[in-house]
Amino acid sequence: xxxxxxxxxxxxxxxxxxxxxxxxxxxxxxxxxxxxxxxxxxxxxxxxxxxxxxxxxxxxxxxxxxxxxxxxxxxxxxxxxxxxxxxxxxxxxxxxxxxxxxxxxxxxxxxxxxxxxxxxxxxxxxxxxxxxxxxxxxxxxxxxxxxxxxxxxxxxxxxxxxxxxxxxxxxxxxxxxxxxxxxxxxxxxxxxxxxxxxxxxxxxxxxxxxxxxxxxxxxxxxxxxxxxxxxxxxxxx
Amino acid sequence: xxxxxxxxxxxxxxxxxxxxxxxxxxxxxxxxxxxxxxxxxxxxxxxxxxxxxxxxxxxxxxxxxxxxxxxxxxxxxxxxxxxxxxxxxxxxxxxxxxxxxxxxxxxxxxxxxxxxxxxxxxxxxxxxxxxxxxxxxxxxxxxxxxxxxxxxxxxxxxxxxxxxxxxxxxxxxxxxxxxxxxxxxxxxxxxxxxxxxxxxxxxxxxxxxxxxxxxxxxxxxxxxxxxxxxxxxxxxx
DNA sequence: CGGAGTGGAGAC
DNA sequence: GTCTCCACTCCG
Numbered sequence: 326x327x328x329x330x331x332x333x334x335x336x337x338x339x340x341x342x343x344x345x346x347x348x349x350x351x352x353x354x355x356x357x358x359x360x361x362x363x364x365x366x367x368x369x370x371x372x373x374x375x376x377x378x379x380x381x382x383x384x385x386x387x388x389x390x391x392x393x394x395x396x397x398x399x400x401x402x403x404x405x406x407x408x409x410x411x412x413x414x415x416x417x418x419x420x421x422x423x424x425x426x427x428x429x430x431x432x433x434x435x436x437x438x439x440x441x442x443x444x445x446x447x448x449x450x451x452x453x454x455x456x457x458x459x460x461x462x463x464x465x466x467x468x469x470x471x472x473x474x475x476x477x478x479x480x481x482x483x484x485x486x487x488x489x490x491x492x493x494x495x496x497x498x499x500x501x502x503x504x505x506x507x508x509x510x511x512x513x514x515x516x517x518x519x520x521x522x523x524x525x526x527x528x529x530x531x532x533x534x535x536x537x538x539x540x541x542x543x544x545x546x547x548x549x550x551x552x553x554x555x556x557x558x559x560x561x562x
Numbered sequence: 563x564x565x566x567x568x569x570x571x572x573x574x575x576x577x578x579x580x581x582x583x584x585x586x587x588x589x590x591x592x593x594x595x596x597x598x599x600x601x602x603x604x605x606x607x608x609x610x611x612x613x614x615x616x617x618x619x620x621x622x623x624x625x626x627x628x629x630x631x632x633x634x635x636x637x638x639x640x641x642x643x644x645x646x647x648x649x650x651x652x653x654x655x656x657x658x659x660x661x662x663x664x665x666x667x668x669x670x671x672x673x674x675x676x677x678x679x680x681x682x683x684x685x686x687x688x689x690x691x692x693x694x695x696x697x698x699x700x701x702x703x704x705x706x707x708x709x710x711x712x713x714x715x716x717x718x719x720x721x722x723x724x725x726x727x728x729x730x731x732x733x734x735x736x737x738x739x740x741x742x743x744x745x746x747x748x749x750x751x752x753x754x755x756x757x758x759x760x761x762x763x764x765x766x767x768x769x770x771x772x773x774x775x776x777x778x779x780x781x782x783x784x785x786x787x788x789x790x791x792x793x794x795x796x797x798x799x
Numbered sequence: 800c801g802g803a804g805t806g807g808a809g810a811c
Numbered sequence: 812g813t814c815t816c817c818a819c820t821c822c823g
Contacts, residue, residue, distance in 0.1 A: 345803090345804085347804075347805070348804085349804085349805080350804085350805050350806075351805080351806070351807090352805065352806075352807095353805095355814090357804085357805095367802090367803095369816075369817075370815070370816045370817070371815080371816085372815095372816075372817095373816085373817090389815085390814085390815090584800065585800095586800080587800050587801070588800080588801075588802095589800060589801075590800090592800095592819095594800090606821070606822070607820070607821045607822070608820085608821085609820095609821075609822095610821085610822090626820085627819095627820090
């Protein structure tokens with residue numbers, strides 16, 4: 326069968342994404358994307374998804390086809406004919422605030438300008454640093470310890486904590502529709518001029534090799550964890 | 563029961579169409595259409611119908627749901643990108659004949675033109691007159707006499723024979739999905755400028771009133787015919 | 800009658 | 812042009 330199911334990074338847990346290739350007809354070869362809600366309902370479009378999730382979840386940046394959060398969702402709004410659009414400031418943070426529009430050049434010129442370049446909201450290069458000093462705590466108010474990173478995962482940037490690096494990787498895994506690889510430029514180039522050389526779509530780690538040995542070691546770890554879980558469940562039964 | 567059976571104007575004689583209304587579930591109120599072949603088989607879809615009729619009957623313009631020939635079936639083909647479509651003349655009678663396409667205006671202009679107005683094949687207003695002088699004959703080569711029309715069925719048009727009027731009514735009953743009423747404009751207006759005032763979707767008769775008395779008289783005639791048939795079958799048995 | 804699968808109008 | 816979304820078909 327030409328189907329694939331997978332978890333969905335952009336939705337609450339329990340949602341499943343399915344991709345079905347059309348096998349015949351005028352649209353043969355095209356794919357349809359479906360979601361299954363935790364209670365098993367099949368969802369065939371974003372409006373239908375919005376109806377089921379209700380106000381509990383903000384879908385404005387959710388891309389139905391890819392199943393990911395796309396910050397460029399904004400781009401769509403900017404394509405409207407500016408003469409028809411209400412005078413609304415076209416940025417995300419204060420979205421829907423009325424503002425005054427002043428037009429003193431031909432409309433077509435204005436539209437051309439808007440089209441150029443990346444329409445995403447600017448992103449701070451090291452936004453993770455704003456979270457430094459904040460900690461999740463358990464019910465006893467004790468700080469929850471962070472994960473440890475493998476030695477070959479090397480952060481790139483000024484005074485990044487292990488948490489910062491994890492935040493950076495986590496955000497990339499959630500937001501990217503392209504592979505998450507890390508920074509391509511070498512460390513000294515990056516430190517000379519981060520504003521120019523850092524790839525803002527990649528996490529702040531050096532690119533690294535994952536060897537067959539790494540994969541084998543991880544498999545063993547998973548097997549061991551499963552064995553212990555099995556043990557624990559036997560004890561409970 | 564919510565069923566209706568009727569003859570099918572778009573199929574060879576002997577075929578019966580049935581309409582069944584769904585009574586419950588998510589699709590309550592929707593109807594399913596079935597056909598019964600002359601030998602009693604139940605047909606549930608157009609592909610199944612095509613398989614049974616084989617090449618003997620062209621279903622391309624047959625609309626399964628309504629049971630009628632839809633000349634606008636052509637419209638679908640005309641929407642394709644003209645650059646991808648084989649050079650085929652887009653008219654019904656010689657459909658699928660290769661022809662040469664000459665383009666000497668911008669393609670967008672051509673497409674815009676195609677979109678406007680009715681896409682059905684043009685129809686001669688008085689095509690029935692081309693059949694004048696042709697007669698069905700029985701095995702003895704004698705002309706089969708036409709029906710007589712009731713006095714209140716009045717033809718509208720130049721020198722229409724009784725046969726012409728019957729042909730016109732018959733075609734309308736076969737092709738229309740709307741009620742067959744006759745011409746709405748009055749006779750003198752029509753004769754002044756038929757090209758403007760004739761409704762090509764209606765037969766060439768004046769609209770007429772059918773009274774309760776007409777209906778009663780027709781019922782009596784049918785009852786009499788049935789009685790005579792019953793008589794004849796008794797004689798044969 | 801349900802539902803997978805496709806068609807196609809409308810949005811972009 | 813391409814894509815989205817939902818109505819519809821067809822068969823279980």
